[in-house]
Structures are given as C-alpha cells and as structure tokens.
Amino acid sequence: MAVGTLARGLCPAAENGLPMAPAEDDISIDEKRVYAGSAGRTDAYVATGAGIVRVSLSADKIGAFDMVARDPARDVAVLARGDGTDLVVAAAPDGLSVAAVGDDPEFAFVDDDPAVAVGVASGRKGVIVARENGAIERVAFADDGVAIASTTRFGSVADPRAVDGALVAAADGVFRVGEDGLTDVGLDDARDVAGAGMPLAATGAGLYWLGNGWMTAREAAADAVAADGDGHAMAVVDGDLLVHSDASGEWGEETWAVAELPVDEAAVALGYGPGVSVAVTEAGTLCVDAGDGWRHQVVGVRDVNGVALAVVE
Known part of the structure; x- marks a missing residue:
C-alpha cells in the first residue's frame, strides 16, 4: 500500500554511581580484554535524561x-571523519555538546541553542541539528578539533523529533534536507527516520519504506527505526522490536519479523555499528546482537533518548 507521494526525491560505572549488575551471559574482564584485542572495540554512546553513558x-x-557526561542529552550521533578524529555530538537542552571519540571523551558545549535531535549529514559533511524552536541546521566542525567551523540553516519544521542522514522526522511529516532547503516528502506524525540505504519512517500510523511513494510495512504506531545502509534495519512497532531480513532487497510486511530480546522490556533506542545491532530499552538495558543472538547488560539509567556507535579500535 502506498501512502502519499514523494515531493521531489529524497544514527568505571561504580565510580560514577551506576550499578554494575552483570548480564546473565556476561564474561570475565580478562576474557573481554583478550576478545577486544582480536575483534576490535566499538563504543555505544547512550543519550539519557541524566547524561551520556558509554558502553x-x-x-x-x-x-x-x-x-x-552528566548533562541531560536528548539525542546523540557519531561523526566519523576518516583521517581526522571522530566526534560524538549530543543534542541537549543547553545546546550542542561535542567530544572526541577515545578512551577519555571530554564533552563541551559548542553553542547554547537548545537542540532536540542530531544526525550525521549526508556525505558526513558535519551533522544535521534540529533545534528546539524547529530550525534545521547543518553544523560542520574544524578538521583538527571540535570547534564549529560553519553553520548553515535550511529552514524550520513543526516539533522536530529525529534526524538521520538527509531526513528529518517532525510532527508535520518527513522532510528532506538539501542544499536548497527543506522539502516536504510526506506522511504525518513522523517519530523517527532512517536515512541510510532505503529511506524508512516510523509514524503514529505505521512503519513505512520508500518505494513508489511511501509504502506501508506495518500498520500500527511505530516509535523508532534504524538502518545500517546495507539492507539491515530494526524498528519498534506497537511495542515490538522488528528486524528486517531480506537479501533480495524487498521491504514489504513479510520481510519484517519480531525479535525476542533477552529481557521483557520495550526497546526505545536503536543503532548499528560494524557487524552489530544495538537496542536500548526504556528500563536502561543495552542489548547487542552480532549474528548469534542477543546479549544484554543493565547499565542503570532510564529516560533513554538515543544511541550511537563509534569504532574505537
């Protein structure tokens, strides 16, 4: 079923007061060090009302x-910069907060304009930021640091909620960010978007993918969606976590299946890293799947707003 039309074309706990309850399938610290040495390390940054937790x-x-970081965060994104240092960028009530990816990230505010959502811009040319007042901007950073190099404003939307790639989710639909400004590409009550690969949208009416217009994947309230740009995607629809799996490139209803997390908790934030899927629940449990089923860890925070993954080594 197609919905609308496309207008013009179209991511030491104890010392910090966090509980250290282990996952049921947890492994020893020594084993983790050995495994990390051979498989590499990815850090998940979880934006919460209490601050940012790194896992x-x-x-x-x-x-x-x-x-x-102990300042409330509404969203978070990781900007990979090739030869330069990757950045973690957080949208916060007090503005845009930025840190270099590494063992000891130090977040600092680079402006004081309240932000509600942030995502990596197409082509990784900085980040797209949705401000509290509805303004949509692209912010680029200095090549050798976290200072803002330039800010470009594209327009404004009503009640922005999420950003991913060139897509913005807002109360009045999905918008595409282009050099000429914002283009309304349809739908209503958009709650989340995935701009990597096949464009996806989570709305109050359902989960949609972009075919000949917006096509319905599931008819039920959808609250979150994420994709890795390589055919893999997840979405939260009617409280269930759905996973997309179809090697032929189809995106219809039959290509989505309910995933059983190892905890009886609703997922609210979704993200992808190299070879891994991450879902964070409303109760503060991080679940990760690398292809052999879900593992989990309670990280002891609630009011989860977003998650982004950074390759460290």
Whole structure:
C-alpha cells in the first residue's frame, strides 16, 4: 500500500554511581580484554535524561560502561571523519555538546541553542541539528578539533523529533534536507527516520519504506527505526522490536519479523555499528546482537533518548 507521494526525491560505572549488575551471559574482564584485542572495540554512546553513558563492545561481548557526561542529552550521533578524529555530538537542552571519540571523551558545549535531535549529514559533511524552536541546521566542525567551523540553516519544521542522514522526522511529516532547503516528502506524525540505504519512517500510523511513494510495512504506531545502509534495519512497532531480513532487497510486511530480546522490556533506542545491532530499552538495558543472538547488560539509567556507535579500535 502506498501512502502519499514523494515531493521531489529524497544514527568505571561504580565510580560514577551506576550499578554494575552483570548480564546473565556476561564474561570475565580478562576474557573481554583478550576478545577486544582480536575483534576490535566499538563504543555505544547512550543519550539519557541524566547524561551520556558509554558502553564498550567487542562484537556481542559487553565490557565496561561509565557515565561520560552528566548533562541531560536528548539525542546523540557519531561523526566519523576518516583521517581526522571522530566526534560524538549530543543534542541537549543547553545546546550542542561535542567530544572526541577515545578512551577519555571530554564533552563541551559548542553553542547554547537548545537542540532536540542530531544526525550525521549526508556525505558526513558535519551533522544535521534540529533545534528546539524547529530550525534545521547543518553544523560542520574544524578538521583538527571540535570547534564549529560553519553553520548553515535550511529552514524550520513543526516539533522536530529525529534526524538521520538527509531526513528529518517532525510532527508535520518527513522532510528532506538539501542544499536548497527543506522539502516536504510526506506522511504525518513522523517519530523517527532512517536515512541510510532505503529511506524508512516510523509514524503514529505505521512503519513505512520508500518505494513508489511511501509504502506501508506495518500498520500500527511505530516509535523508532534504524538502518545500517546495507539492507539491515530494526524498528519498534506497537511495542515490538522488528528486524528486517531480506537479501533480495524487498521491504514489504513479510520481510519484517519480531525479535525476542533477552529481557521483557520495550526497546526505545536503536543503532548499528560494524557487524552489530544495538537496542536500548526504556528500563536502561543495552542489548547487542552480532549474528548469534542477543546479549544484554543493565547499565542503570532510564529516560533513554538515543544511541550511537563509534569504532574505537
């Protein structure tokens, strides 16, 4: 079923006061160090109302986690910069907060304009930021640091909620960010978008993919969606976590299946890293799947707003 039309074309806990309850399938710290040395490390940054929690992952092995910023965060994105240092960018009530990816990230505010959502811009040319007042901007950073190099405003939307790639989710629909400004590409009550690969949208009426106009994947309230740009995607629809799996490139209803998390909690934030899927629940449990089923770790925070993954080594 097609919905609308496309207008013009179209991511030491104890010392920080966090509980250290282990996952049921947790492994020893020594084993984690050995595994990380061979499989590499990815850090998941979780934006919450209490601050930003970083969780170290090596494939589906969950390592140390700690609170790396104590200012409330509404969203978070990781900007990979090739030869330069990657950045973690957080949208916060007090503005845009930025830190360099590494062992000891130090977040600092680079402006004081309240932000509600942030995502990596197409072509990784900085980040797209949705401000509290509805303004949509692209913010680029200095090549050698976290200072803002330029800010470009594209227009404004009503009640922005999420940003991913060139897509913005807002109360009045989905918008595409282009050099000429914002283009309304349809739908209503958009709650989340995925701009990597096949464009996807989670709305109050359902989950949609972009075919000949917006096509319905599921008819029920959808609250979150994420994709890796390589055919893999997840979505939260009617409280269930759905996973897309279809090697032929189809995106219809039959290509989505309910995934059973290892905890009886609703997922609210979704993200992808190299070879891993991450879902964070409303109760503060991080779940990760590297292809062999879900593992989980309670990270001890609630009011979860978003998650983004950064490759560290």
